[in-house]
Amino acid sequence: AKPLVIGFSQVGAESEWRTANTVSIKDAAKKEGITLKFADAQQKQENQVKAIRSFIAQRVDVIAFSPVVESGWDTVLREAKRANIPVILTDRAVNVSDPSLYVSFLGSDFVEEGRRAGRWLVERQKKTPDAVLNIVELQGTVGSAPALDRKKGFEEVIAGNPKLKVIRSQTGDFTRAKGKEVMEAFLKAEGKKINVLYAHNDDMAIGAIQAIEEAGLKPGKDILVISIDGVKGAFEAMIAGKLNVTVECNPLLGPQLMQLAKDVVAKKPVPKRVVTQEGVFPAEVAAKEFPNRKY
Amino acid sequence: MFVQHPLFRPLAALAILLLIDFVMIPGFFHLEIKDGHLYGSLIDIANRAAPLILAAIGMTLVIATRGIDISVGATVAISGTVAAMLVGGTMVMNNGTPEYVANTPMWIALAVAMGAALLCGAWNGALVAGLGLQPIVATLILMVAGRGLAQLFTDGQIITVYYQPFFFLGSGYLFGLPFSLYIVAAVFIVTALLLRKTALGLFIQSVGINPVAARLAGLKTAVLIFFVYVFCSACAGVAGLMITSNIKSADANNAGLLLELDAILAVTLGGTSLAGGKFSLAGSVIGALIIQTLTYTIYSLGLPPEVNMVVKSIVVFVICVSQSAEFKNMWRRAFPARGGKA
Amino acid sequence: MTTNLSAPVLELRGISKAFTGVQALNGVSLNLYPGEVHTLMGQNGAGKSTLIKVLTGVYTPDSGEIVLAGRSIQPQSTLDAQNLGISTVYQEVNLCPNLSVAENIFIGRYPRKLGRIDWAGMARQASELLERMQIRIDVTLPLAHYPLAIQQMVAISRSLLVSAKVLILDEPTSSLDEKEVDLLFSVLRGLREQGMAILFVTHFLDQTYAISDRITVMRNGEREGEYLVGDLSRVDLVNKMVGAVATGEAPATAVETPSEGTGQSRFQSFLRAVGLGRKGALQPMDLEIRQGELLGLAGLLGSGRTEAARLLFGADKADTGTITIEGKACNFASPRDAIGAGIGFCSEDRKHEGAILDLSVRENLILALQARMGIMRAIPLKRQQQLAEEYVKALGIKTASIETPIGSLSGGNQQKVLLARWLVTDPKLLILDEPTRGIDVRAKQEIMDYVAALCKKGMSILFISSELPEVLRVSDRIVVMRDRKQGGEYPRGALDETSVLHVIAAGDTHVS
Amino acid sequence: MSHPAPSITSSPYFTSLITVFLLVVLLGAGGAAYPGFLSLQVMFNLLIDNAFLLVIAVGMSFVILSGGIDLSVGSVLALTTMICAYMLQTWHWNPVLVIVVSLAIGTVFGAAQGALIHYFKLQPFIVTLAGMFLARGLCYLISINSITIDDPFFVAMSQTQLPIGDCFISPGALIAVALLAVAIYVAHCTPFGRAIYAVGGNEQSALMMGLRVARTKVLIYAFSGFCAALAGVLFSFYMLSGYGLHAQGTELDAIAAVVIGGTLLSGGYGYVAGALTGVLVLGSIQTLIAFDGTLSSWWTKIVIGGLLFIFCVVQRVMTMRGNKK
Ligand SMILES: Nc1ncnc2c1ncn2[C@@H]1O[C@H](COP(=O)(O)OP(=O)(O)OP(=O)(O)O)[C@@H](O)[C@H]1O
Ligand SMILES: Nc1ncnc2c1ncn2[C@@H]1O[C@H](COP(=O)(O)OP(=O)(O)OP(=O)(O)O)[C@@H](O)[C@H]1O
Ligand SMILES: [Mg+2]
Ligand SMILES: [Mg+2]
Numbered sequence A: 001a002k003p004l005v006i007g008f009s010q011v012g013a014e015s016e017w018r019t020a021n022t023v024s025i026k027d028a029a030k031k032e033g034i035t036l037k038f039a040d041a042q043q044k045q046e047n048q049v050k051a052i053r054s055f056i057a058q059r060v061d062v063i064a065f066s067p068v069v070e071s072g073w074d075t076v077l078r079e080a081k082r083a084n085i086p087v088i089l090t091d092r093a094v095n096v097s098d099p100s101l102y103v104s105f106l107g108s109d110f111v112e113e114g115r116r117a118g119r120w121l122v123e124r125q126k127k128t129p130d131a132v133l134n135i136v137e138l139q140g141t142v143g144s145a146p147a148l149d150r151k152k153g154f155e156e157v158i159a160g161n162p163k164l165k166v167i168r169s170q171t172g173d174f175t176r177a178k179g180k181e182v183m184e185a186f187l188k189a190e191g192k193k194i195n196v197l198y199a200h201n202d203d204m205a206i207g208a209i210q211a212i213e214e215a216g217l218k219p220g221k222d223i224l225v226i227s228i229d230g231v232k233g234a235f236e237a238m239i240a241g242k243l244n245v246t247v248e249c250n251p252l253l254g255p256q257l258m259q260l261a262k263d264v265v266a267k268k269p270v271p272k273r274v275v276t277q278e279g280v281f282p283a284e285v286a287a288k289e290f291p292n293r294k295y
Numbered sequence B: 001m002f003v004q005h006p007l008f009r010p011l012a013a014l015a016i017l018l019l020i021d022f023v024m025i026p027g028f029f030h031l032e033i034k035d036g037h038l039y040g041s042l043i044d045i046a047n048r049a050a051p052l053i054l055a056a057i058g059m060t061l062v063i064a065t066r067g068i069d070i071s072v073g074a075t076v077a078i079s080g081t082v083a084a085m086l087v088g089g090t091m092v093m094n095n096g097t098p099e100y101v102a103n104t105p106m107w108i109a110l111a112v113a114m115g116a117a118l119l120c121g122a123w124n125g126a127l128v129a130g131l132g133l134q135p136i137v138a139t140l141i142l143m144v145a146g147r148g149l150a151q152l153f154t155d156g157q158i159i160t161v162y163y164q165p166f167f168f169l170g171s172g173y174l175f176g177l178p179f180s181l182y183i184v185a186a187v188f189i190v191t192a193l194l195l196r197k198t199a200l201g202l203f204i205q206s207v208g209i210n211p212v213a214a215r216l217a218g219l220k221t222a223v224l225i226f227f228v229y230v231f232c233s234a235c236a237g238v239a240g241l242m243i244t245s246n247i248k249s250a251d252a253n254n255a256g257l258l259l260e261l262d263a264i265l266a267v268t269l270g271g272t273s274l275a276g277g278k279f280s281l282a283g284s285v286i287g288a289l290i291i292q293t294l295t296y297t298i299y300s301l302g303l304p305p306e307v308n309m310v311v312k313s314i315v316v317f318v319i320c321v322s323q324s325a326e327f328k329n330m331w332r333r334a335f336p337a338r339g340g341k342a
Numbered sequence C: 001m002t003t004n005l006s007a008p009v010l011e012l013r014g015i016s017k018a019f020t021g022v023q024a025l026n027g028v029s030l031n032l033y034p035g036e037v038h039t040l041m042g043q044n045g046a047g048k049s050t051l052i053k054v055l056t057g058v059y060t061p062d063s064g065e066i067v068l069a070g071r072s073i074q075p076q077s078t079l080d081a082q083n084l085g086i087s088t089v090y091q092e093v094n095l096c097p098n099l100s101v102a103e104n105i106f107i108g109r110y111p112r113k114l115g116r117i118d119w120a121g122m123a124r125q126a127s128e129l130l131e132r133m134q135i136r137i138d139v140t141l142p143l144a145h146y147p148l149a150i151q152q153m154v155a156i157s158r159s160l161l162v163s164a165k166v167l168i169l170d171e172p173t174s175s176l177d178e179k180e181v182d183l184l185f186s187v188l189r190g191l192r193e194q195g196m197a198i199l200f201v202t203h204f205l206d207q208t209y210a211i212s213d214r215i216t217v218m219r220n221g222e223r224e225g226e227y228l229v230g231d232l233s234r235v236d237l238v239n240k241m242v243g244a245v246a247t248g249e250a251p252a253t254a255v256e257t258p259s260e261g262t263g264q265s266r267f268q269s270f271l272r273a274v275g276l277g278r279k280g281a282l283q284p285m286d287l288e289i290r291q292g293e294l295l296g297l298a299g300l301l302g303s304g305r306t307e308a309a310r311l312l313f314g315a316d317k318a319d320t321g322t323i324t325i326e327g328k329a330c331n332f333a334s335p336r337d338a339i340g341a342g343i344g345f346c347s348e349d350r351k352h353e354g355a356i357l358d359l360s361v362r363e364n365l366i367l368a369l370q371a372r373m374g375i376m377r378a379i380p381l382k383r384q385q386q387l388a389e390e391y392v393k394a395l396g397i398k399t400a401s402i403e404t405p406i407g408s409l410s411g412g413n414q415q416k417v418l419l420a421r422w423l424v425t426d427p428k429l430l431i432l433d434e435p436t437r438g439i440d441v442r443a444k445q446e447i448m449d450y451v452a453a454l455c456k457k458g459m460s461i462l463f464i465s466s467e468l469p470e471v472l473r474v475s476d477r478i479v480v481m482r483d484r485k486q487g488g489e490y491p492r493g494a495l496d497e498t499s500v501l502h503v504i505a506a507g508d509t510h511v512s
Numbered sequence D: 001m002s003h004p005a006p007s008i009t010s011s012p013y014f015t016s017l018i019t020v021f022l023l024v025v026l027l028g029a030g031g032a033a034y035p036g037f038l039s040l041q042v043m044f045n046l047l048i049d050n051a052f053l054l055v056i057a058v059g060m061s062f063v064i065l066s067g068g069i070d071l072s073v074g075s076v077l078a079l080t081t082m083i084c085a086y087m088l089q090t091w092h093w094n095p096v097l098v099i100v101v102s103l104a105i106g107t108v109f110g111a112a113q114g115a116l117i118h119y120f121k122l123q124p125f126i127v128t129l130a131g132m133f134l135a136r137g138l139c140y141l142i143s144i145n146s147i148t149i150d151d152p153f154f155v156a157m158s159q160t161q162l163p164i165g166d167c168f169i170s171p172g173a174l175i176a177v178a179l180l181a182v183a184i185y186v187a188h189c190t191p192f193g194r195a196i197y198a199v200g201g202n203e204q205s206a207l208m209m210g211l212r213v214a215r216t217k218v219l220i221y222a223f224s225g226f227c228a229a230l231a232g233v234l235f236s237f238y239m240l241s242g243y244g245l246h247a248q249g250t251e252l253d254a255i256a257a258v259v260i261g262g263t264l265l266s267g268g269y270g271y272v273a274g275a276l277t278g279v280l281v282l283g284s285i286q287t288l289i290a291f292d293g294t295l296s297s298w299w300t301k302i303v304i305g306g307l308l309f310i311f312c313v314v315q316r317v318m319t320m321r322g323n324k325k
Helices: A017-033 A045-058 A074-082 A109-127 A145-157 A176-193 A202-214 A232-239 A254-265 A285-290 B010-026 B041-064 B072-087 B106-130 B135-154 B164-171 B179-197 B202-208 B211-217 B220-249 B259-269 B281-301 B304-325 B325-335 B336-342 C048-055 C078-083 C101-106 C119-132 C148-163 C177-193 C204-210 C233-244 C261-266 C305-313 C335-340 C350-354 C361-373 C381-394 C409-423 C441-456 C467-476 C497-506 D013-034 D042-066 D073-089 D095-119 D124-142 D152-159 D169-187 D192-201 D203-208 D213-239 D249-260 D274-292 D297-324
Strands: A005-010 A033-038 A062-065 A085-089 A104-105 A135-141 A166-171 A198-199 A224-229 A245-248 A273-275 A278-280 B031-034 B035-039 B090-094 B097-101 C011-017 C020-030 C035-043 C063-068 C070-075 C086-089 C166-170 C197-203 C214-217 C222-228 C269-278 C280-290 C294-299 C320-325 C328-330 C343-346 C429-433 C460-464 C479-482 C485-491 D162-164 D167-169
Touching: A005 A017, A005 A045, A017 A033, A017 A254, A017 B220, A033 A045, A033 D274, A045 A062, A045 A074, A045 D042, A045 D274, A062 A254, A074 A085, A074 B202, A074 D152, A104 A254, A109 A135, A109 A145, A109 A166, A109 A198, A109 A224, A109 A245, A109 A278, A109 C035, A135 A145, A135 A176, A135 A202, A145 C294, A166 A176, A166 B304, A166 D152, A176 A202, A176 B041, A176 B220, A176 B281, A176 C261, A198 A202, A202 A224, A202 A232, A224 A232, A232 A245, A232 A285, A278 A285, B010 B304, B035 B041, B041 B072, B041 B179, B041 B202, B041 B220, B041 B259, B041 B281, B072 B135, B072 B220, B072 B259, B097 D152, B106 B164, B106 B220, B106 D203, B135 D249, B135 D297, B164 B179, B164 B220, B179 B202, B179 B220, B179 B281, B202 B211, B202 C361, B211 B220, B211 C343, B211 C350, B220 D297, B259 B281, B259 B304, B259 D124, B281 B304, B304 B325, B304 D095, C011 C048, C020 C048, C035 C048, C035 C204, C035 C233, C048 C063, C048 C166, C048 C197, C078 C086, C086 C148, C101 C119, C101 C148, C101 C467, C101 C497, C119 C148, C148 C166, C148 C177, C177 C197, C177 C204, C204 C233, C214 C233, C222 C233, C233 C441, C280 C305, C280 C361, C280 C460, C280 C485, C294 C441, C294 C467, C294 C497, C305 C335, C305 C343, C305 C429, C305 C460, C305 C479, C335 C343, C335 C361, C343 C409, C350 C409, C361 C381, C361 C409, C381 D192, C409 C429, C409 C441, C429 C441, C441 C460, C441 C467, C441 D192, C467 C497, C479 C497, C485 C497, D013 D274, D013 D297, D042 D073, D042 D167, D042 D169, D042 D192, D042 D213, D042 D249, D042 D274, D073 D095, D073 D124, D073 D213, D095 D124, D095 D152, D095 D213, D152 D213, D169 D192, D169 D213, D192 D203, D192 D213, D203 D213, D249 D297, D274 D297
Parallel strands: A005 A033, A005 A062, A062 A085, A085 A104, A104 A273, A135 A166, A135 A198, A198 A224, A224 A245, C020 C222, C035 C197, C035 C214, C086 C166, C166 C197, C294 C460, C294 C479, C343 C429, C429 C460
Antiparallel strands: A245 A278, B031 B035, B090 B097, C011 C020, C011 C063, C063 C070, C214 C222, C269 C280, C269 C320, C320 C328, C479 C485, D162 D167
16 A cells, blocks of 8 residues: 655754654654655744645645644644644644644643642652742743743642742743853852752753852752753763752654554544653652663 | 043943942842852853854954854854764763763864864855855855754754863863953954954955945955955854853754844944944944843843843843934933033 | 126025034135026135035034025925025935936936826936937936946936026036036026026136136135136136235146157057957057056047056956056956056046045055055054155145044045055056046146156056046147047147047047 | 946846746746645745745835845734734734734834934844844733634634635735735835835935935835734734744845845845745745655755755856846
8 A cells, every 4th residue: 555644844953852752753654664744844833834734735644743832723724624634733732723623632741741840849848848948940932832831830839838939930941051041140149049940941950050060059959950851961960960850751752643643544533632651750760760761 | 532432332331231230139249259260240241241252253344344144153053063072072980980081182173163163154255255145145044054064963962062171161260260251352352463463454344335445446355255254153163162161062953043143233232333344343342241241130130031022122222222323412402501511 | 697786596604614623614605696607616625515515404504594585594404405496416426326317317306107107208308308418328227337427417417407596516527528518518507597596616717717607715614705707817716725825827727748759769668458358348459558658548428448447457357358567468357466566546436436435544545555565464553644644745635634534525635545545555557547536726736746757757657537638738648539449549749639629529530 | 337337237137037037947846856846726825825924025125125124023023913812812802903003013113113223323233133122022021822813804814715726825815915016016116115225225315315315214114014014914814823932033034035036135226026036935945845855854954055055156146147248
């Protein structure tokens, strides 16, 4: 039979996480003998829309994409539906008036990641029940979905605990350089008052850890460091005792996506929401887990 | 007179910003000795501004010839990733103590990285001076493709460096001050001397103001323009090494992102016109310091990140307007008594 | 002739204007009557252009009053002045090089058809207008295609289009040759008949006496006096401009004899061009320039003189022909090569091809020398200053200091700086394309003497000028150009003004 | 000047024609390489997907022709989507009123920049750069979340497909093309349009010739602001959402489109119609890459750069050749 053709529109290559995600999808497609039409959107929604339109024009069997942003997909997805091409979302959800516009959503739940980070901290706080923990937060890119959701989830959990207080929150644009720069400013402004750092991704945490060290403090001890994603660098930092915990956000969606696509084309029923398996990795397990990390 | 000096206004803007910091942020000017070097907000600003200053110095010369180079950020990414990949280094666990080994001797890595940056400059220079493409499209090509190249080298990964001596460039200290400041000072002094002691400054200005007349007067306009783009990329290359060394890793996608815009902004804040011609190297340095101080101030004030851009834009508007000659006239008209006495 | 009985249409009372370091105008008054041509004369930097700019709203005067038809006015912009009925042609051509010739004439007052611009009609009207000046060109091409002289005519045509009460022309004739000047004057006379008041600036005494009814002389930013033409002899006029006591002899009539015609043989060939040509610009021509010789290039507007000069200098690339200098074949790919071979070229278009406006007099002056010495061997500042001071003095350049930007010098003084730029390089061959454009009578004489003296010392000069008498007076030999090709070569004294005109008009007539 | 002036002056249409020719070559190559590439719908998609860019590029053309630059357009676009979304979703205003108000806001924003540029003699680059930060920043002040628009009128505009044969085109694309037509008329047949060229050719001379330079410049930036806002409205139709991160870097795309279309960045030379060619060139490059579908993220960037390079170099070389003749 003709090989299955999937059109996949990726957000871009803005982080290691994303690159791992891309690699996983490409590898899985190759393994399954599926033809993958890959389009990179360079972080722009309008480029994704263009790519999806061109997939429709090319009459692919399945369209999959990681939306840059939640809103604004109604029109183009309607076009896909009219062309009878099923759509699968990966990594991020969309916000559409008619849920039948896509068949399934495969990916992580950013809010839940934020909550997990929060829960770890709440647990941790129980060790020192009397102390107030001052938190500084390094947000992702202003307005981006992971930044909004990870902030929301985290806040939701710590809201119940009066001893946990976010004293500073600023964007570090998901990058090491900005994370370091902002943390430096925090350290000068708040000094020793800072007890906890919550970073929306590992890269910012790694940058901030350097700033903490340069300030003569011990990351992981003087300041607890919590981050999200679980990339290799984070594990190295944990092994060195500089990072306390990272909440995994699994980029290896390839195999699951290919399976879903095959099922959809075979007209098998598929779940509307497939949550990826993700863990929380505190420093204690880092050394053991490190060899298993693929990205 | 001192007030009429072209650097007076940029300096005044910087002073006012620092004054605001002094009032609003307790301990802003506090400096202490930590681990044998100076530590404090001012040091952070200077340290963080270093790559921007370098980029602005290079950009100043390009702008003086009526050009523009929007590929600075891409060049930063290229030189940074090349250096990081070559130095690389591995962390070897030796009886529980980590040890660091470089892949390639560091000086070779640095030389190759700078070579890559110079190639970028030569590419831009050839397109602008040789083919006569408009500078903005000519450099747009590298801006788009350069970052892609850097990512191609790294396979989209962030390259972490595990080689201690490499970190000295961006986060080391010499005589209590960040080492990067010495690099900036050296580049600045060399450039200033080059402009002062040779006819380079005169030639660049001539080409910027009236290229036709400059050619008729016997200048090698094309060679000059080519050189200026190479120089700009070289500055960007050093900035890239500095950034990479500072965060101990090279992030091809984000390193130096939008640095070109900040560099151009620094040049204009320093009083150099984008129309080419007269320029001020010192002004550009001050412009870069203004930008970095502003960024740092925003972080330190504890403002929510949503307002960052609004604050930044308003400060830029205010500085520009207050620097304009028309504003001075209006001021004089509004307060004639003071103007009369002065 | 003017009737002093009628009231002045325009009155300037006690106008003063200072720039940093210069009092450009000091209490200047002027009356302009309807139906007169009023000539403003004065040395370079006397304040003529500044006065005109104050009058037309480009500058605001520090003090003084402008009265137009009995009403005090304060024009804030050129547009204001235009609306008040003052139409102006400024000294430097102020047109848009990217727009077509027709548009440059009509912009701001387009002929309309159904609300939109009537392009065809505009082109037709523009052609007609220029044809009145006997200029037949494609008016739909961008202005930048045409040489400076044409641009100047376009600027004049533009000013004639407005139905104004007052017409101001600041050195409109500086790069026109006699034919164009005559045409312009006949137009001006027509306008005078219609009662228009015309303020005219020129450095040519002949033109002044040919057209003016009245002369105002300015000196050092002040009004020296106002005279009826008949009351002022040439000698007096020059003395009043210069401010010297009458010596009884007008400088313009002083005839210099550079080198005797008999001395021809002592010239050795310096440069020889064979079949030098460029498609669409110059038909292949031969030219020989000898050492220590002043070779004049005569011809009408558009005859190809500038193009020939540019080819010799490598500013444009020649399609055909060879150049040999002192027996060695040369191939100039750029002006730099030519400079290396000892050639200098002072362009006719000082605004676009000469002055680097924001740079100082000193920097402009040493630019070519520095370019020749190369980038690494910077001329020490002391030496630069010394050179600048020397030439400012030698050529009588009027400037506040040598650090003043050249852009704030008067037109004539800019021209002198550019001339000095080449003189400091001490070239073996200096090509001067309209070098005395906009330079006052006295200074012109001095400059040409200076140049002639250099010639005596062995420098060759290729001299291009629209002023035929000047070419005839100073040249050792004259090459006449016609229709972009060589039209004949004549030794000194073989031609006089009428015979040159004859050659230019009729072709290769042999004159004994 | 009697010597050959800058190439583009000697044959004004030439570069534009070359650009069109190269565009056709580009499309032809795509058609040969990828089946289905040359279908009518793909061509229409070029217009549909780039309508907003075309609108911005038209405004940008005016600015660049006058010798200026406007970096704020991308942000103003985003701000407009945000304002539209907010007014529709929170205040439930009438959609037509919403559109009118947001267009007015964009126009005023542009005019204010123009006034700063002209009256304070500031550099367009820096003023509009600050304007870019400001507009983006204002988006976040309205909301850092994206806002979905479900107003029926907007939804209808978004989903209407005007059939042409068995293909379709969107209302947004038609609006963009109409704007282009109006802009071409304005640029070439009205005194305002010619004043833009004059200011771009030589501002000082334009002033000396008695043109209303102040008015012209403020109007140019106001028009660019209007175009950015209109592009924002089209973008709202297109995306049905308001978002502060929309259309990042669009200003560069627009500048590139205008310059590729044959307009000189130094002002005074070029055609507004070039904006369309430029936009189509950029769009075709992207479509080519999407049809190829094998490029990784970084190869995408490299290939875009490479195609841009080839395009610009061929354009330049052919222009030089053509002018030698
Ligand atoms: N914008 C300016 N800034 C400073 N000084 C100026 C400016 N414009 C003119 N000047 C000075 O004013 C004086 C008068 O200049 P102006 O141009 O009026 O002379 P002019 O009589 O027209 O001379 P020319 O015959 O050479 O054209 C000169 O000394 C000149 O240097
Ligand atoms: N009367 C005219 N009619 C048409 N074209 C003209 C006329 N006068 C000059 N030209 C233009 O002149 C140009 C060549 O002039 P060039 O500058 O080589 O001659 P020139 O002898 O140096 O003239 P000038 O005395 O103005 O410097 C051509 O491009 C031609 O279009
Ligand atoms: Mg004058
Ligand atoms: Mg000439």
